[in-house]
Amino acid sequence: MERDDTKLQFDEKGNLRHLLSLKGLDATLLTELLDDAEGYLTAPGALPIRSQSLAGRTIGNLFFEPSTRTRASFELAGRRLGADVLNLDVNTSSRKKGESILDTIYTLEAMQVDVMVIRDASNGVPAYIARHVDDHVSVLNAGESDVSHPTQGLLDLLTIRQHNPDFKNLAVAIVGDIQHSRVAMSASEALQTMGVGELRMISPPALAPDADRFPGARIIDNLAEGLKDADVVMALRIQRERIGNLDGVPGIDEYFANYGVSHASMKFAKPNAIIMHPGPMNRGIEIEGSLADGPRSVITKQVTNGVAVRMAVLTRIGKIMSGL
Numbered sequence: 001m002e003r004d005d006t007k008l009q010f011d012e013k014g015n016l017r018h019l020l021s022l023k024g025l026d027a028t029l030l031t032e033l034l035d036d037a038e039g040y041l042t043a044p045g046a047l048p049i050r051s052q053s054l055a056g057r058t059i060g061n062l063f064f065e066p067s068t069r070t071r072a073s074f075e076l077a078g079r080r081l082g083a084d085v086l087n088l089d090v091n092t093s094s095r096k097k098g099e100s101i102l103d104t105i106y107t108l109e110a111m112q113v114d115v116m117v118i119r120d121a122s123n124g125v126p127a128y129i130a131r132h133v134d135d136h137v138s139v140l141n142a143g144e145s146d147v148s149h150p151t152q153g154l155l156d157l158l159t160i161r162q163h164n165p166d167f168k169n170l171a172v173a174i175v176g177d178i179q180h181s182r183v184a185m186s187a188s189e190a191l192q193t194m195g196v197g198e199l200r201m202i203s204p205p206a207l208a209p210d211a212d213r214f215p216g217a218r219i220i221d222n223l224a225e226g227l228k229d230a231d232v233v234m235a236l237r238i239q240r241e242r243i244g245n246l247d248g249v250p251g252i253d254e255y256f257a258n259y260g261v262s263h264a265s266m267k268f269a270k271p272n273a274i275i276m277h278p279g280p281m282n283r284g285i286e287i288e289g290s291l292a293d294g295p296r297s298v299i300t301k302q303v304t305n306g307v308a309v310r311m312a313v314l315t316r317i318g319k320i321m322s323g324l
């Protein structure tokens, strides 16, 4: 059965209460969130300004999978808005003694945590929590299995818009392990809503997705064809933690030669094409290190934009909480 988180995300007045997926967020709402995020950036690439719009609120970071960027940026975003931020260390929490995820959530609710930021390896966990929390609590999906990573999708959309806001005339190429990538899913949802000109998903056959997961995208197994005249090139790592059987997945050298985003392969893209990567990167496998550090790379900009986007989402959720 197809999951429908879209209705669950909105309150009875149609305001965004939980962010579980970018599916169901229309172009107007996506644009407003990007505009709000842009407003938090004092200058291109600069760190977001501070405000007190979430003073008195508490954000709980519950990451049941590893993270550097998403967890740190939710923490910085919350602090920059004046909120208290609680980082639950899952490895030393009572989850290790068998406590259920809902009992963990109810415990934090009793401590008046207002926003639960959830990362989990299983499909459906953020929505499951959203269905069970009190009315005062919002749930933000910070990465769910291979299904959804909505704030990553927003920061990717913002980074692309900063390069060229004319989505309808852009060719975006996403290269790598598309089959297991929640980043590709959320980027695809956001870009399709914004009417992107062309979306290409490039991967070796063993890592290709089912076409019905990416409606409107071209699924391609040849890198030169996929990168041809692309405006945006996003490299993805191989999600080894989600792959049970590596049969058919090329070894490192073969992978880099055939699917690596490199100085050599970028010759197929437009000369001014930007290079993106959500991180964490595996240099020399899906991306050439000197390219990631070079002038066409916007990878660190993506990270900075991540703080601004999460501030924008938290502010919007906070306004609903305050009845504004």
Ligand code: CP
Residues within 6 Å of the ligand: 066, 067, 068, 069, 070, 071, 143, 152, 278, 279, 280
């Ligand atoms: N892009 C991303 O989700 O990175 P982290 O796993 O470090 O949060």
